[in-house]
Amino acid sequence: xxxxxxxxxxxxxxxxxxxxxxxxxxxIVGMRIPFLGVCxxxxxxxxxxxxxxxxxxxxxxxxxxxxxxxxxALALGLLDPQRFQLDDNxxxxxxxxxTMGLAFLGIGLHGILGRNDNDVRSxxxxxxxxxxxRDVGLMLAAGGALLFYVIVFFKELRxxxxxxxxxxxxxxxxxxxxxxxxxxxAVVLTVNFQTVGGLMIYSLISNPxxxxxxxxxxxxxxxxxxxxxxxxxxxxxxLISAVTDLPSGAVIVLVSSxxxxxxxxxxxxxxxxxxx
Amino acid sequence: MTSxxxxxxxxxxxAARRCLLEVECLQVPARQIAAIMxxxxxGKTTLLRACxxxxxxxxxxxxxxxxxxxxxxxxxxxxxxxxxxxxPQLLPTHGELPLTVREVVAIGRTxxxxxxxxxxxxxxxxxxxxxxxxxxxxLSNRAFSEISGGEQRKTILARAMAQQxxxxxxxxxxxxLDIGWRERIIDIIQTLHAETSISVVLVCHELEVIPSSCRxxxxxxxGRMIASGSPESVFTxxxxxxxxxxxxxxxxxxxxxxxxxQGGEHV
Numbered sequence: 001x002x003x004x005x006x007x008x009x010x011x012x013x014x015x016x017x018x019x020x021x022x023x024x025x026x027x028i029v030g031m032r033i034p035f036l037g038v039c040x041x042x043x044x045x046x047x048x049x050x051x052x053x054x055x056x057x058x059x060x061x062x063x064x065x066x067x068x069x070x071x072x073a074l075a076l077g078l079l080d081p082q083r084f085q086l087d088d089n090x091x092x093x094x095x096x097x098x099t100m101g102l103a104f105l106g107i108g109l110h111g112i113l114g115r116n117d118n119d120v121r122s123x124x125x126x127x128x129x130x131x132x133x134r135d136v137g138l139m140l141a142a143g144g145a146l147l148f149y150v151i152v153f154f155k156e157l158r159x160x161x162x163x164x165x166x167x168x169x170x171x172x173x174x175x176x177x178x179x180x181x182x183x184x185x186a187v188v189l190t191v192n193f194q195t196v197g198g199l200m201i202y203s204l205i206s207n208p209x210x211x212x213x214x215x216x217x218x219x220x221x222x223x224x225x226x227x228x229x230x231x232x233x234x235x236x237x238x239l240i241s242a243v244t245d246l247p248s249g250a251v252i253v254l255v256s257s258x259x260x261x262x263x264x265x266x267x268x269x270x271x272x273x274x275x276x
Numbered sequence: 277m278t279s280x281x282x283x284x285x286x287x288x289x290x291a292a293r294r295c296l297l298e299v300e301c302l303q304v305p306a307r308q309i310a311a312i313m314x315x316x317x318x319g320k321t322t323l324l325r326a327c328x329x330x331x332x333x334x335x336x337x338x339x340x341x342x343x344x345x346x347x348x349x350x351x352x353x354x355x356x357x358x359x360x361x362x363x364p365q366l367l368p369t370h371g372e373l374p375l376t377v378r379e380v381v382a383i384g385r386t387x388x389x390x391x392x393x394x395x396x397x398x399x400x401x402x403x404x405x406x407x408x409x410x411x412x413x414x415l416s417n418r419a420f421s422e423i424s425g426g427e428q429r430k431t432i433l434a435r436a437m438a439q440q441x442x443x444x445x446x447x448x449x450x451x452x453l454d455i456g457w458r459e460r461i462i463d464i465i466q467t468l469h470a471e472t473s474i475s476v477v478l479v480c481h482e483l484e485v486i487p488s489s490c491r492x493x494x495x496x497x498x499g500r501m502i503a504s505g506s507p508e509s510v511f512t513x514x515x516x517x518x519x520x521x522x523x524x525x526x527x528x529x530x531x532x533x534x535x536x537x538q539g540g541e542h543v
Contacts, residue, residue, distance in 0.1 A: 159383040163368045171358030172388025213374045217419045222374040
């Protein structure tokens, strides 16, 4: 029988992770840097791995994970792509490979030093089924902070989404606002990461936002629809997995991918209809 | 006496041990249109970016609207940039962008509105006014990525004008446009200048883009200024042939200018 008391925080966690990832995904996909999610997630993993090597375990691993992801976010935000003549995606690929290398080095060191790495390994894939109200509270706090930031700096983030260089040239404090946003991305993804895992984070950032872009015009509408699609992917995917007994993470990823495919088909049908 | 809109002295810009730009003296008087011309790679865009403080390492003095760029704090530089409208050469046009034309024009007001403040009614009125003045009203709710290249240029021009700038910097405003759109953009620039009396610095490599009201041209080649003055005095047959190759001649008529192949009138 479906134990609602047990599964309610799981459903809330899935919906919250989806909504917050969809919200930040709107800016990340709009700027064509969806790789940012995986990069920050691996930086969090590297932080957690070295935290574990230092003897931390369980929920305490969140602290070094946050440290790793925030450091990476700051490096990305403060590194001026114009000065170094590097594309954001090139910087991301450098940071991603470096943090992934560090994470797997740390996992290897666990074996060499004979340490237990179960906590760290569970972070790789997440554990949505073990999401409790305490985790939901953390996700809610991180998501709330992100929402507040997006509301306060909406016009600046909209300009940065169009072009960070143009925004700076128009007198917008683009680097400061962007770096602040990246730090919040790091916090939200790290908090979500321990529950939903790295693979799901990537799909929940990219797919709901990309689906929203297919269907609506305007930044506010895209943000709202991406958050709804993200929440629907998280909640819908979980419910389908509960009914079919399939792995929840995989089903959530597939639901968000299906949403994007359906949105792309609907857009094509709309344009085909307008031609005739 | 009014200070020049742009004043450059002994400017040198290096990148990767290569000198990109070396300009001894350049002055754009206030309320005038000036054109910075030259072949590809002459340093035109670098010069424009230096005026915006977007070139991070340079030597010399760049004064824009009476502010010394090198001495400005990040906050003061942002405030100066709010007074300068900029139309870049390359436009971000990827299909994923959900922004409407109105939202893109509104970017021009964002710096002026300031942090922690949402747009006032006046800000939106200014945005809509420039959308109307540039004939974009019918497109204002369309996605920026879905409109034509010429319409996108007009949108970016409206964005720059929504800043209510004292100086307008245009980098290849007619790039990739057909002749019809090119002429419309030139006409818009002339009209804006006549109506608002703002200073305009225009970067281009085609003589045909120079508006008739532009009476001052700076010619760059390999990062150095090789001539300045009126378009007629700068663009002589000999200089154009030396810069772009033999077999070309220049035509000046009614304040507009064009380069033709020798014997072009018979073709």
